[in-house]
Structure formats: C-alpha cells, structure tokens
Amino acid sequence: DNEILSSLPLQMSLYFNVYFFPFxxxxxxxxxxxxxxxxxxxxxxxxxxxxxxxxxxxVIRLYLGYMxxxxxxxxxxxxxxxxxxxxxxxMILFLLFNESLKIQPLERAVHIVFVLFLAFQVIAAFVTLxxxxxxxxxxxxxxxxxxxxxxxxxxxxxxxxxxRAVPIAGxxxx
Numbered sequence: 001d002n003e004i005l006s007s008l009p010l011q012m013s014l015y016f017n018v019y020f021f022p023f024x025x026x027x028x029x030x031x032x033x034x035x036x037x038x039x040x041x042x043x044x045x046x047x048x049x050x051x052x053x054x055x056x057x058x059v060i061r062l063y064l065g066y067m068x069x070x071x072x073x074x075x076x077x078x079x080x081x082x083x084x085x086x087x088x089x090x091m092i093l094f095l096l097f098n099e100s101l102k103i104q105p106l107e108r109a110v111h112i113v114f115v116l117f118l119a120f121q122v123i124a125a126f127v128t129l130x131x132x133x134x135x136x137x138x139x140x141x142x143x144x145x146x147x148x149x150x151x152x153x154x155x156x157x158x159x160x161x162x163x164r165a166v167p168i169a170g171x172x173x174x
Contacts, residue, residue, distance in 0.1 A: 005132045006069050010124035014065045017117050021058055024110045025051075028095075031107045043101060054091050057083055065121070074132050081125040089118050 032047055039047070061083040068077025095101065096111040103111075 003135065005072050005128065005135055007124050007128040010065070010069050010121060010128055013117060013121050013124065014062060014069065017121070018062055020113065020117065021062070024114055025055060027106055027110050031104050035102050035104065038102060040100075047095075047101065050091050050095065054088065057087050057091075061088060065125070069125075069128065072132060074129065074136065077125060077129050077132065081122065081129060084118055084122050084125065089115075089122065092118060 028051065032051065036044060061080055064076045064080040064083065067073060068075070068080050092111055092114050096103070096108065096115060
C-alpha cells in the first residue's frame with residue numbers, strides 16, 4: 001500500500017530542466033536583442049509575448065511537475081502535463097520552426113534541447129499519471145468493498161418469501 005509511484009526519470013528530467021531553463025532564457029533574450037532591429041513589427045510583438053508567456057508558464061510548469069511527481073498528486077501532475085503539451089510545446093515549436101524569425105544557430109540548438117526535454121517529460125508524465133490514477137482507482141474500489149463488508153446494505157432488494165422464484169421443476173407441473 002506504500003508503493004512509490006513517482007517517476008525517477010521524470011524527476012531527473014525536471015531537475016536538469018531547472019538548470020537548463022535560465023541558460024535557454026538568457027540565450028534566447030540575447031539573440032532576440034541582437035536580431036530585434038531586423039525583425040518586422042508584428043514578429044517583434046510575437047517574440048516578446050512568447051518570451052514572457054514561456055517564462056511564466058515554465059516556472060509554473062516546473063513547480064507543478066516537482067510537486068505532482070514527488071508528492072504523488074494527480075492534479076498537480078496533470079496540470080504539469082497539460083501546460084507542457086498544450087502551451088509550452090507549441091510555443092517552442094513555433095520558435096524552432098518559423099523561419100521568418102531569422103533563427104540563429106544558438107537559438108536552434110537551445111530550442112532543440114528544450115523540445116527534447118518537453119517531449120520526454122510529456123511521455124514520462126503521461127505514464128506516471130496513468131500509474132497514479134490506476135493505483136488511486138484500485139485503492140478507492142478496495143476501500144468501497146471493505147466498507148461494504150463492514151456495513152452491508154439492508155435487505156431492501158431481497159424478495160420476500162412469497163415473491164421468490166419458483167423452482168424450475170415446479171413450474172411446468174399442473
């Protein structure tokens with residue numbers, strides 16, 4: 001009953017991601033500063049917005065990942081998984097594959113590493129979530145079964161003696 005459901009590979013990935021994120025952020029900001037004059041106005045706005053959102057989401061995402069995995073909390077780990085898959089992943093892919101952003105080699109390298117972190121974390125978090133949910137569901141059903149044995153339901157659904165089914169052999173006799 002005290003089985004640990006946390007994922008060591010996920011936790012290691014989160015740990016290394018915490019140290020990689022400041023490097024990613026600093027290199028992306030420096031590259032943005034260098035190429036800012038040659039970008040069109042709407043790409044300037046898009047890049048600054050993505051940098052602000054990605055930074056905020058990454059801090060929240062890493063916190064939820066740590067808490068969800070270490071404390072075996074399904075809501076936090078599910079939040080981590082959703083933020084990773086639905087928000088962070090598309091933003092980083094946009095930064096990696098949109099050639100109109102005048103992507104520099106350093107940017108491409110750090111974005112590829114970030115995408116690899118995200119892809120691994122999405123898969124590992126899904127597997128861990130599945131194990132946690134299955135364990136919690138099993139625990140819930142076993143608790144319900146134990147409570148049913150301790151406090152059986154009243155005989156409301158039992159048939160009275162006169163309403164009981166007639167034996168099959170006696171049905172066809174006249």
